[in-house]
Amino acid sequence: MAQFTIGVDLGGTNLRIAAVDESGRILQTINTATEVARGRDAVVKEMCEAIRSLALKHHAAGTMQGIGIGVPGIIDMKSGMIRQSPNLPDWQNYPVKQEIERLLSTDVFLENDANSAALGEKWLGAGKDENDICAFTLGTGVGGGLVLNGKVWHGMTGMAGELGHITVDPNGHPCGCGSKGCLEQYASATAVKRMAKEHIARGGAEGLEKLSRDEANFSAKSIYELAMKGDPGAKAVYQRAGGALGIVIAGMINALNLPMYVVGGGVSNSWDAFAPAMMEQIKLRSFVYVATLGEDPTAPIVQRTVVRRAQLGGDAGLLGAARLPAVS
Amino acid sequence: MAQFTIGVDLGGTNLRIAAVDESGRILQTINTATEVARGRDAVVKEMCEAIRSLALKHHAAGTMQGIGIGVPGIIDMKSGMIRQSPNLPDWQNYPVKQEIERLLSTDVFLENDANSAALGEKWLGAGKDENDICAFTLGTGVGGGLVLNGKVWHGMTGMAGELGHITVDPNGHPCGCGSKGCLEQYASATAVKRMAKEHIARGGAEGLEKLSRDEANFSAKSIYELAMKGDPGAKAVYQRAGGALGIVIAGMINALNLPMYVVGGGVSNSWDAFAPAMMEQIKLRSFVYVATLGEDPTAPIVQRTVVRRAQLGGDAGLLGAARLPAVS
Structure with a gap:
């Protein structure tokens, strides 16, 4: 039945x-x-x-x-x-x-x-053809989840997958968790807004400054749209977000050598703005990624490490x- | 039979x-x-x-x-x-x-x-009572290995566990792997010697400077012995090593929530010199560690995250x- x-x-x-x-x-x-x-x-x-x-x-x-x-x-x-x-x-x-x-x-x-x-x-x-994936959810905060052998990897008490609190910059921005420089402080919607404001405060970010005057519309989404119009300040904000995410993904690739890393959540809609910086850091920081990139075009695709957007949205x-x- | x-x-x-x-x-x-x-x-x-x-x-x-x-x-x-x-x-x-x-x-x-x-x-x-451990080998380089459900976690191609190449400091010391600021650049025997030399070059590290005059005996081991005698320069070198290791262990705890993390290899003989700084970073950077520390003394020990020295030596x-x- x-x-x-x-x-x-x-x-x-x-x-x-x-x-x-x-x-x-x-x-x-x-x-x-x-x-x-x-x-x-x-x-x-x-x-x-x-x-x-x-x-x-x-x-x-x-x-x-x-x-x-x-x-x-x-x-x-x-x-x-x-x-x-x-x-x-x-x-x-x-x-x-x-x-x-x-x-x-x-x-x-x-x-x-x-x-x-x-x-x-x-x-x-995105991971339906894989048994093992590592997924990030970039929303108000940054969450994560590991699926190993087709099941959620819980760890000892069910707290595994807290990828948003992996350190990206040891002396970085304070995080609500008590640490400093957590991924969540760079790759969440909250962080994108904060980094944009920091950029405005440093001066020279006219596009962002103008955007921020309408507080109701000043969001990760509108900053993304500005970045896609070529605004250097908005682009820099998303490059920082992508770079931070890339550092953590590279670490997970080195640690776990999974076939697929998936990026979802609301901020993943800004993929085009952050993915290039993310991929740059992954290539720099993960020789496991480079070795499994399949630079040999005859290598079977199954051995490639794939980093891609989530597909199911909300x-x-x-x-x-x-x-x-x-x-x- | x-x-x-x-x-x-x-x-x-x-x-x-x-x-x-x-x-x-x-x-x-x-x-x-x-x-x-x-x-x-x-x-x-x-x-x-x-x-x-x-x-x-x-x-x-x-x-x-x-x-x-x-x-x-x-x-x-x-x-x-x-x-x-x-x-x-x-x-x-x-x-x-x-x-x-x-x-x-x-x-x-x-x-x-x-x-x-x-x-x-x-x-x-060290892990004989656990099914899941994460182990670091601090030697000439830094290696790592994950045992999940009693078996080595290989990942897609057998390259999992490259914990020595996880980024600790994005703008840190260049690594042979092509990246910068890898754990291996802070927590290997090679790195301990290099950091000691950097300390000498910055000046004010008389104990280390004196030790370094006998190149044949200038090693992670002799620097450890100097640290245990209270030499501030040698202590600082091992604090840096421990801090870097703690950042990566904290990340692995947040990601995997395993019951045990084991530190082995030759440099683990310097445990007393680096473990305090390592534990400090773990507590700061892993709320998963803090939550599973079992601060409630009635909590069963099985739920505690343990970080300990390897036991089998070479x-x-x-x-x-x-x-x-x-x-x-």
């Missing part, structure tokens, strides 16, 4: 719930705002109601195999708790997995949102969450 | 061959100089003769299960070739695996020497090579 799962993308702003069949086809999606202000219990109640209604509605399509939930923050896999989540403050140390399992009498698989996105891209997106995390019951 | 394997540690200077039983007990070791100058074929011939004699001699102890060879350099697992080895120049693109299999009619498992050392430490040393690579036939 056919099977389907339910994926949940629990963001700080939006709550998305979808029934997804075995082939990755979305049967139905329910989108609501995550009413964080109404508190955890209200969000859980709404989530469970939506899950129940989807499960009931698609009952005819097959057996509901389980529920996967992607959450922003640090998860303790063992206890099924959210350890830390800036966007969901009152969820800390709440045994979300057990609670939802109790409420719905179904297996629940909890996962960090960037890990879910990595799994989604591996299942249906659905990566939702689809990855829906995949969790099948590969956990 | 009992089984044994033969491990080969093929270095640029020494060739060590051992028969090792299933429990990791070394039945016999043959040590010779690697006569690189006599050429590849002479070394292979000598190696095969030693393997044959060990296999014959310990025939009564059980079945010979296979041969594992650890080599310094970059290996292409698929073709069984050494892609690049500064210490064994004429071995490049030589199908060493097939050749030795042909000569001995036995399965041969080829592995990078640092990967072998990681596997040795996982089998019988035998790690040899024992790891001997383990290859059983876990490949």
Whole structure:
């Protein structure tokens, strides 16, 4: 009999719930705002109601195999708790997995949102022909996820894949995590805006300065558009972002020698502005990349290291969450 | 029936061959100089003769299960070739695996020497109670190896674990690999000597300057001894080495969330001089480390991230090579 799962993308702003069949086809999606202000219990109640209604509605399509939930923050896999989540403050140390399992009498698989996105891209997106990928999600922050042998690599406690907090510049910009010079301080949407403001403050960045006067439209996206028009200041900002990302990707290539590295999240829409600087750093800093580039044109493509954009856009995390019951 | 394997540690200077039983007990070791100058074929011939004699001699102890060879350099697992080895120049693109299999009619498992050392430490040393470890070998250069689920993580072509070429300082010292600021430029024996000389050149490092007058005794070891006597210059050199290593370990903890990171190789004998700076950087730069430190004293020890010295000394690579036939 056919099977389907339910994926949940629990963001700080939006709550998305979808029934997804075995082939990755979305049967139905329910989108609501995550009413964080109404508190955890209200969000859980709404989530469970939506899950129940989807499960009931698609009952005819097959057996509901389980529920996967992607959450922003640090998860303790063992206890099924959210350890830390800036966007969901009152969820800390709440045994979300057990609670939802109790409420719905179904297996629940909890996962960090960037890990879910990595799994989604591996299942249906950029990495669908690979078993091993490393994925970055460049959003408000920078998340990461590793898929090894087709499964999310959790590490000891489920905290693996925190690629946004790898050091790029030991004396660099302070990070909310307590460290300095983390990737997140250069390759997130937040960082792009900050670097643009720093550039304006240093002077000589007329294009950026003009753009910044309309604060509502001063964003990673508008800075990207300016860069694509050739503005030197905006270009420099994205070159810095790409260079930082390239340093970390090079390190991951040297450490893991995976066949594919995927860059997703909102900032990945600015690919054309940051990818050249990223690739330059990767070639400089990873002899493993250079050795697996297949400079010999007769070398089989399977031995090449590929760095590419994500393909699923905003659905990566939702689809990855829906995949969790099948590969956990 | 009992089984044994033969491990080969093929270095640029020494060739060590051992028969090792299933429990990791070394039945016999043959040590010779690697006569690189006599050429590849002479070394292979000598190696095969030693393997044959060990296999014959310990025939009564059980079945010979296979041969594992650890080599310094970059290996292409698929073709069984050494892609690049500064210490064994004429071995490049030589199908060493097939050749030795042909000569001995036995399965041969080829592995990078640092990967072998990681596997040795996982089998019988610091990591013997863990399934997943990340190991660094601080020697003339800096090697690394990942053991995931009890096996060496090879990546796509066998080049995984090149931790010595992860960037520590984007604008740092040039590296032989073509990059700048690689870990190897700070945490190898070569780097310790270079940093000491740089310190002398900057002036004010009287202790180091005095030590350096006896070039034959000016080494990572003597600089360590000077540091342990309290010499500020020598201490600063090892603090730099430890800080660089800590940055890379922090990155690996954030990326992989493994339970254990092991530091071996000759420079690890200077542990007391570099470990404090290393731990300081790990705590600063890895919130995954901090979160898994188990600050709650009732937390089970299994959830702690441990960073410790290797335990097998110079035998790690040899024992790891001997383990290859059983876990490949």
